[in-house]
Amino acid sequence: MNVTIIGCGYVGLVTGACLADIGNDVCCYDVDANRIATLEQGGMPIHEPGLREIVARNRGAGRLTFTTQVRAAIEHGDIVFIAVGTPSGEDGSADLQYVLAAAQEIGRYMARFTVVVDKSTVPVGTAERVRATIAEQLALRGSDALFSVVSNPEFLKEGAAIDDFTRPERIVLGCDDDALGERARELMKRLYAPFNRNHERTLHMDVRSAEFTKYAANAMLATRISFMNELANLAERVGADIDAVRRGIGSDSRIGYHFLYAGCGYGGSCFPKDVHALMRTAHENEQELRILQAVSAVNAAQKQVLARKIVARFGDDLNGRSFGVWGLAFKPETDDMREAPSRVLIATLLEHGARVAAYDPVALEEAKRAFAADLDSKPEALSRLTLVDDQMEAAKGADALVVLTEWKAFKSPDFAGLARVLKHPIVFDGRNLYEPLALAEAGIEYHSIGRPGASRTAARSKRPGGPVPAFSA
């Protein structure tokens, strides 16, 4: 089939590459000329494991092309995916300007029956706005070309996107209940058939429910995280271990183990904005989603949890102190810095006068851009941040090491070596990566989230700077 993708980001590029890989003829269009030039030259604008190879082999086979020529791109597709960004607007609602701009281009250039697929995460009712925008453009040029708008939200996870796309747990298809909707559904079923070979994973529903499903899924996952983070903070106060509690409740099949990890808050391009957008949708419909209000507030506070522990340990004035940071991306296996907890923690340390040396296996370039933007008005603070390309280099001479992303490379460091390079052998772990005992044996004072405090685990460690004060979470 001929497929067009509008927007070559994490979702568009993965969708285009995976659909080309099963034999479709895919044309990917983006307004960002640099991004398209990079892709045309065999480069990769994002880090996603396995994507480079799939793009290369399908480009080589002539099934995957990249363009900034919007007309040619739209004319190419029997199915046109809209996979552009839907960032948070000022009031928290999803900003639909890119989606509607894409819809306008489709209406301007489509020449035959076209299935228009909303792949971007969009609020309930957006398909109707996309339909109206296309219809308006068709009317302007007197075209009677037919089309149908389908909602097909994406559930891939950055870092595992290829696997998620090609072996999906479910494919949600929201189609109109009319003849054109039926025609669109048949085409979409054919397109996705190769991913449904062993058992049918497609869930058919109406368009509005499909749009809602994506927000409901992300809101549920964010809720689990904030819930566990709040319990972790209580576990610290009452002397329980949140990791033992996690195993204890995860074994209940009604609860399950996924998304029960306490940490330094959720980030990324989806959860924060989708939680806000769903709250906004509720507000516009005269309902308040009180649980999600709490989820969001708990998360904002949790992004500060390590900063609070650091200040409790070293005092409010961090002038003359330096901290090593491992992990900048919002999660492992991606270079995505959007809403990453590292941005909040590092800004807070700099605000308190500290110096920071930070390392990430793949996100350094993105991090450079993110911190330059965040600290645009604070050049002096920015000058105290160094991004380094070596893990141990970040820790060298630091008053403490702070771990923010659970990259594999951070999971079993040489603790003795780490203790030697740090000025003070102290680790603040925002992802509960380590066994407290292993660090205590290496003489490292260890602070994690919701687990027995440093006072218990560091009893046998050499502790610089006097006794560790009790933390208030």
Ligand code: NAI
């Ligand atoms: P992204 O920001 O990585 O990519 C968006 C791309 O669209 C950019 O390359 C941009 O230049 C391009 N673009 C913007 N306006 C355009 C236009 N009018 N015409 C052509 N190209 C245009 O975004 P990402 O992360 O791929 O997200 C896309 C959508 O998918 C969002 O709605 C997001 O919520 C959703 N989503 C994202 C997931 C993720 O893990 N990143 C997972 C599931 C859904």
